[in-house]
């Protein structure tokens with residue numbers, strides 16, 4: 642769909658009521674201009690905080706959470722709460738938003754133990770209750786969008802037996818973006834984009850090809866949460882999404898409204 646944008650944001654980028662309100666105002670403006678928006682949110686820091694409060698230790702491999710049964714329970718509870726807060730902020734700004742779990746808008750498959758490159762080394766991991774999107778339910782999403790409803794999706798999936806799965810939020814966003822072939826997928830994060838040196842904002846790469854991304858993963862420059870993020874970009878691009886980019890949600894000018902205008906450069910754009 643030509644006028645559809647998938648906007649994904651994480652918990653460090655958009656933190657608390659004020660940030661949510663700021664983002665909602667931008668989204669409301671975009672909708673007024675005719676854009677159709679699907680929101681997907683993560684909740685990494687909030688899930689970590691709740692786990693620590695309960696005396697559980699958060700563990701991640703290459704940016705994806707190892708999710709045992711207890712962790713899944715915590716993640717689902719926290720994500721549902723964040724989702725309610727996002728929907729409320731959007732409604733307060735005049736958007737007809739509806740909150741949905743991933744399993745209402747897509748089908749999933751549990752991820753088998755697999756090999757990843759972390760900090761330049763190969764490791765085999767079993768992520769337990771973690772999955773990937775196999776197919777987005779385009780009908781449900783298009784139906785909502787064409788009725789003026791903005792879906793707000795939290796990344797909990799379900800396998801073919803109905804068991805819930807934790808989905809990395811970027812993976813969730815890419816599954817939707819790829820299925821609906823949106824005009825653009827924008828990942829709002831807590832860094833200006835892909836950096837060569839994480840401590841130096843001036844090392845921002847404004848445009849990277851997938852081959853360059855592969856090289857940066859192999860040498861360990863792209864690590865942690867940035868790995869599923871670039872894999873999400875790869876999936877969306879391969880499926881025919883024409884533009885994918887990351888922007889800084891902490892940017893005080895605008896988060897997404899100006900990046901959607903042609904020719905405006907900020908953040909990192911990834912191309913095939």
Ligand SMILES: Nc1ncnc2c1ncn2[C@@H]1O[C@H](COP(=O)(O)OP(=O)(O)OP(=O)(O)O)[C@@H](O)[C@H]1O
Nearest residue numbers: 651652683684685810830835836862863864866867
């Ligand atoms: N080369 C890199 N350039 C920029 N950030 C990087 C790089 N390598 C790793 N990162 C890390 O990736 C992080 C972003 O991913 P992270 O999963 O933490 O957040 P998110 O996906 O925006 O939020 P959430 O996981 O809650 O949805 C950055 O904060 C940074 O620490």
Ligand SMILES: [Mg+2]
Nearest residue numbers: 651683685866
């Ligand atoms: Mg992440």
